[in-house]
Amino acid sequence: MALDDIPIWLPLLLFLPLLLLMKKKMDDQSQNKCLPPSPPKLPIIGNLHQLGELPHQSLCQLSKQYGPVMLLKLGGIPTAIISSAEAAREALKVHDLDCCSRPTFASSRRILSNYGAIAFAPYGDYWKEMRKSSVLELFSVKRVQSNQFIREEEVNLLVNSICHSSSSTTPIDLSKKLFAFTANVSSRMAFGNFCGSDLDIERFREVVHEIEAMLGSFNPFEYFPFMGWIMDKFSRRFQRFEIIFLELDNFFQQVIDLHLNPDRKKQEHEGIIDMLLRKEREQIKSGDARFTKQNIKAVLMVLFVGTIDSVTTTMIWVMAELAKNPRVMKKGQDEIRNFIGNKxxxxxxxxxxxxxxxxxxxxxxRLHPPATLLLPREVMSHFKINGYDIYPKTLLQVNAWAIGRDPKYWKNLEEFIPERFIDNSIDYKGQHFELLPFGAGRRTYPGMYVATTAIELALANLLYCFNWKLPYGMKEEDINMEEVVGPSNATNKKTALNLVPIKVF
Structure with a gap:
C-alpha cells in the first residue's frame, strides 16, 4: 500500500503519545523564554488549519491580531512569521547570517538540495562556493546584457504571434502568450542554438512546469519531520518527484554532452553552459576541481525552477491591472510612444x-509579489526580533504580500497607483524593506536583474505596439483579480487573462 492511500489521521494517531510527551517537554522549556505571540493551536497539527487556501492572506489577518512577529506551530515545525518592514530588516539584514540556511525537511526540497540546487541548499561551504563561482557571474549585469539580442528577438516573435492570432474583436489568451515568451527566453539563454536541434524542448518545459507544481503543492506530511522516512519510502508524490527530476537531470546531461561535442559549430556568443564548462576546465587546470557537471546542472536549476513562472506571473498581473485601470494604461502608452516615436x-x-x-x-x-511568502529560512543561531527570542531550527518566513499592504508604509494600499513612486526612493532590490518581492540579504533572488529586464522590455513593446481592449460586453470591474497559489509558490492570477489587441505600430 502506498502512503498516499493511508488516511492522514492513522499515522498521526500512532504517534499521539510521543507528540504529547514532546509537547509537555517543550512547554516546560518555553516558560523562561520570551517567545513571539501565537494564535491558539490544535493538538498535533498546531496552526496548520489556519493557513487556508491563500496562506499569505490568512497570515496577514492573523498578524493584525497577534503582531508583526508571530510564532506558529505548523505540525511539528515552529515557524516565525514576519509581517512588517522593521521586523524584516532585523531578520534579513541585522541577523542575516543567523537565519540564512534553508530547511531540508520537505521531501521535494531535499531532493533538490541533494542534487545541488543552490536556491534550496543549506547555508555552508557548498552554497558560498557556488554563489561566488557561478551564480553571481551567471546573473551579472555584463552577462545579462550579453543576452540582450535573445530577449529582443523573442519580443519581436511575441508581437508577431499576437498579430497573427488576433483580430480587432477576437480576444487572445495573453497568459499563454507570455508563458511561451518567458520559456523561450530562458531556454535560449541556457541552451543556445540547440533549441532548434533534436532536443525535445516542449517536453523539457513540461517537466520544469511539473517540478514547479510539485514544489508549490501542499503536502501535510512534510510538517512532521519524524515521519519523513515513511514518506520517503512509500509516498507516490515523493517517488514521482524523484522520477521527474531524474528526467530533468538527464535532459541537462544531454545538453551538456551536445556542448562538449568537438564537431559543434563555434558560437558567436558564449552561452550559459559554455561559461560553466569553461569554469570547470579552468578549475581542473589549476588543480582545484571542485566545480563538476552536477554543479552545472544546479546552476541551470536556478535559472529554470521558479523563474519562468515568476516572470510570467508578474507580466500577467501588470497587464491585468492596466486593463482594470485604463487611465494608467494610457499614461504608460503615451510615455512610451512619445519617446519611441515611429521606430x-x-x-x-x-x-x-x-x-x-x-x-x-x-x-x-507591491500588490502582487511573485513569492507572496519568501522562501523559508532556517534559523541557525539564537537572536531577537522586536524583543522576542528566535531559536535555532525555527523556520522564518517573511510575508512580502502583507508588507506591501501595510497602511504604515502605503496610503490607499489596495489601489493601483504607480504615481506613489514619484520622488520616492523605495525600490525592490533588497535595500528597502517596505518592498521585498525578491527578498533581501544573502538569499536575495540572484536572477532579479534578468527577470525585471525581460519584464520591462516585453511590457514596453506590448503597450507600444497595441491598444488593449476588454472582450465585448466586459467592464473593468468584471476582471477577475482572484489569486491562486500556483507552481513554485508564485501567486498567480486565478483565471487566464483574455484581452483584445488592436495593432498600432
Whole structure:
C-alpha cells in the first residue's frame, strides 16, 4: 500500500503519545523564554488549519491580531512569521547570517538540495562556493546584457504571434502568450542554438512546469519531520518527484554532452553552459576541481525552477491591472510612444528612459509579489526580533504580500497607483524593506536583474505596439483579480487573462 492511500489521521494517531510527551517537554522549556505571540493551536497539527487556501492572506489577518512577529506551530515545525518592514530588516539584514540556511525537511526540497540546487541548499561551504563561482557571474549585469539580442528577438516573435492570432474583436489568451515568451527566453539563454536541434524542448518545459507544481503543492506530511522516512519510502508524490527530476537531470546531461561535442559549430556568443564548462576546465587546470557537471546542472536549476513562472506571473498581473485601470494604461502608452516615436519597436536601451513604466512594475510587485511568502529560512543561531527570542531550527518566513499592504508604509494600499513612486526612493532590490518581492540579504533572488529586464522590455513593446481592449460586453470591474497559489509558490492570477489587441505600430 502506498502512503498516499493511508488516511492522514492513522499515522498521526500512532504517534499521539510521543507528540504529547514532546509537547509537555517543550512547554516546560518555553516558560523562561520570551517567545513571539501565537494564535491558539490544535493538538498535533498546531496552526496548520489556519493557513487556508491563500496562506499569505490568512497570515496577514492573523498578524493584525497577534503582531508583526508571530510564532506558529505548523505540525511539528515552529515557524516565525514576519509581517512588517522593521521586523524584516532585523531578520534579513541585522541577523542575516543567523537565519540564512534553508530547511531540508520537505521531501521535494531535499531532493533538490541533494542534487545541488543552490536556491534550496543549506547555508555552508557548498552554497558560498557556488554563489561566488557561478551564480553571481551567471546573473551579472555584463552577462545579462550579453543576452540582450535573445530577449529582443523573442519580443519581436511575441508581437508577431499576437498579430497573427488576433483580430480587432477576437480576444487572445495573453497568459499563454507570455508563458511561451518567458520559456523561450530562458531556454535560449541556457541552451543556445540547440533549441532548434533534436532536443525535445516542449517536453523539457513540461517537466520544469511539473517540478514547479510539485514544489508549490501542499503536502501535510512534510510538517512532521519524524515521519519523513515513511514518506520517503512509500509516498507516490515523493517517488514521482524523484522520477521527474531524474528526467530533468538527464535532459541537462544531454545538453551538456551536445556542448562538449568537438564537431559543434563555434558560437558567436558564449552561452550559459559554455561559461560553466569553461569554469570547470579552468578549475581542473589549476588543480582545484571542485566545480563538476552536477554543479552545472544546479546552476541551470536556478535559472529554470521558479523563474519562468515568476516572470510570467508578474507580466500577467501588470497587464491585468492596466486593463482594470485604463487611465494608467494610457499614461504608460503615451510615455512610451512619445519617446519611441515611429521606430516600430522598443529596445532594451530605451527602457531606462521609461520612468513611468518602471513605476508600473514597482506598483505591481507591491500588490502582487511573485513569492507572496519568501522562501523559508532556517534559523541557525539564537537572536531577537522586536524583543522576542528566535531559536535555532525555527523556520522564518517573511510575508512580502502583507508588507506591501501595510497602511504604515502605503496610503490607499489596495489601489493601483504607480504615481506613489514619484520622488520616492523605495525600490525592490533588497535595500528597502517596505518592498521585498525578491527578498533581501544573502538569499536575495540572484536572477532579479534578468527577470525585471525581460519584464520591462516585453511590457514596453506590448503597450507600444497595441491598444488593449476588454472582450465585448466586459467592464473593468468584471476582471477577475482572484489569486491562486500556483507552481513554485508564485501567486498567480486565478483565471487566464483574455484581452483584445488592436495593432498600432
Amino acid at each position: 516600430g519597436k522598443v529596445t532594451e536601451s530605451n527602457t531606462d528612459h521609461l520612468l513611468y513604466l518602471k513605476m508600473i512594475v514597482k506598483e505591481t510587485l
